[in-house]
Amino acid sequence: MRSRAYFGRAMALINDNFLKLKAGYLFPEIARRVTAFQQENPEKAARLIRCGIGDVTEALPAASIQAMHEGVDELANRASFKGYGPEQGYAFLREAIAENAYAGLAISADEIFISDGSKCDTGNILDIFGKGNKIAITDPVYPVYVDTNVMAGNTGDADAFGAYEGLVYLKCDAANGFVAPPPAEKVDLVYLCFPNNPTGAVATRAQLEAWVAYALANDTVILFDSAYEAFVQDASVPRSIYEIEGAHRCAIEFRSFSKHGGFTGVRCAYTVIPKTVTGAAGNGERVALHQLWSRRHSTKFNGASYPVQKAAAALFSEEGKAQVAELIKHYMGNASLLREACLAAGLPVFGGVNAPYVWVGCPDGKSSWEMFDLMLHEVQVVITPGSGFGAAGEGWFRISAFNSRANVEEVCRRIGTLLG
Ligand SMILES: *Cc1c(COP(=O)(O)O)cnc(C)c1O
Numbered sequence: 001m002r003s004r005a006y007f008g009r010a011m012a013l014i015n016d017n018f019l020k021l022k023a024g025y026l027f028p029e030i031a032r033r034v035t036a037f038q039q040e041n042p043e044k045a046a047r048l049i050r051c052g053i054g055d056v057t058e059a060l061p062a063a064s065i066q067a068m069h070e071g072v073d074e075l076a077n078r079a080s081f082k083g084y085g086p087e088q089g090y091a092f093l094r095e096a097i098a099e100n101a102y103a104g105l106a107i108s109a110d111e112i113f114i115s116d117g118s119k120c121d122t123g124n125i126l127d128i129f130g131k132g133n134k135i136a137i138t139d140p141v142y143p144v145y146v147d148t149n150v151m152a153g154n155t156g157d158a159d160a161f162g163a164y165e166g167l168v169y170l171k172c173d174a175a176n177g178f179v180a181p182p183p184a185e186k187v188d189l190v191y192l193c194f195p196n197n198p199t200g201a202v203a204t205r206a207q208l209e210a211w212v213a214y215a216l217a218n219d220t221v222i223l224f225d226s227a228y229e230a231f232v233q234d235a236s237v238p239r240s241i242y243e244i245e246g247a248h249r250c251a252i253e254f255r256s257f258s259k260h261g262g263f264t265g266v267r268c269a270y271t272v273i274p275k276t277v278t279g280a281a282g283n284g285e286r287v288a289l290h291q292l293w294s295r296r297h298s299t300k301f302n303g304a305s306y307p308v309q310k311a312a313a314a315l316f317s318e319e320g321k322a323q324v325a326e327l328i329k330h331y332m333g334n335a336s337l338l339r340e341a342c343l344a345a346g347l348p349v350f351g352g353v354n355a356p357y358v359w360v361g362c363p364d365g366k367s368s369w370e371m372f373d374l375m376l377h378e379v380q381v382v383i384t385p386g387s388g389f390g391a392a393g394e395g396w397f398r399i400s401a402f403n404s405r406a407n408v409e410e411v412c413r414r415i416g417t418l419l420g
Helices: 016-020 026-040 062-075 091-100 118-128 143-151 205-218 289-300 306-314 318-344 368-379 405-419
Strands: 112-115 135-139 167-171 189-193 221-225 251-256 269-272 278-280 286-288 349-351 357-361 396-400
Touching: 016 143, 026 368, 062 306, 062 318, 091 112, 091 306, 112 118, 112 289, 118 143, 118 221, 118 251, 118 269, 118 289, 135 143, 189 205, 205 221, 278 289, 286 289, 318 349, 318 357, 318 405, 368 396, 368 405
Parallel strands: 135 167, 135 189, 189 221, 221 251
Antiparallel strands: 112 269, 251 269, 278 286, 349 357, 357 396
């Protein structure tokens, strides 16, 4: 399909889909405005507190540090040295995950694929799906799901509001508690993320049951991102899609140690594909997605690092679990303080109860970016404008609970002075 002038061309053809991508707008624009503010107000620059980016701030759990050191020491001796490991991940880690994260949920170790991150996994999964699928995402959304579909050629161009032709946008708003119900139309793939980034919303068991029933009725594959499952406090809120009956036939789950164990800089995650989840081949035959991902993973990936997998497995030891619980308690204490401060200022607040993100309505009809500028200029607090996650995020902003307690307490005081 050489639609452009082929003869005489002097260059390699590119993937034109990349040209449809809107410029990486959100975080570069935040950085630009913060830098400009600092240059114009050098005397206030030191007061800046960043609650914008969703990155953890606290030290790794001691159990994982110790295990990582031990892993490194093993590599220092020829007798215990390890080269390439299994592409799917070491059995000790896959078994620890199956026994701990999926206890009682009928997920076996060989249905778990270890990787170096969920961001890559949620993007790479498109390799095993064909062209022409109808794909649904929520709005607001984690931008990776959208941009990877654009790159894969699953969309048309973006409109003036940044919505891509061909995607089905499921609107999340205050009326539905930022949890979209299944659409009336049939879609082939749907991305769900609970607890949600950016809104902090969680889906109830009944809401997830509705999604699984929809998926089974429509032969939809659910791509379930539960990167934030460790933050769920409420025992009635499902942490895994596999807590819902029937999900083993229609759902892939992505999890990460990034937020669970504070591993954003260490890099370790996993994808779960039960052997009973299928898709259709061109001839109509049902094919297990597990075998396709297994082939894909072992062809394009050579395994996560050994000391890192040791460190991840240590999060499931008794000490590791207790230390993770402390870490989560710290961040959720922050989330609770931020929630209270915004509620006290009379703002609409979602999230922050089972998730490290607090999602707040802007006061006085302000737009997300107007609120960003107000917080930056008046009280030197950096937040994330909700509109950066999709059109439905306009009028909202996200505050991250990933911070020190002292910083969060100071942010709460400043919200009080600005809006109280
Ligand atoms: C942080 C995050 C992840 C984890 O990504 P890693 O690549 O494993 O660090 C996945 N999904 C969402 C929505 C996230 O916010």
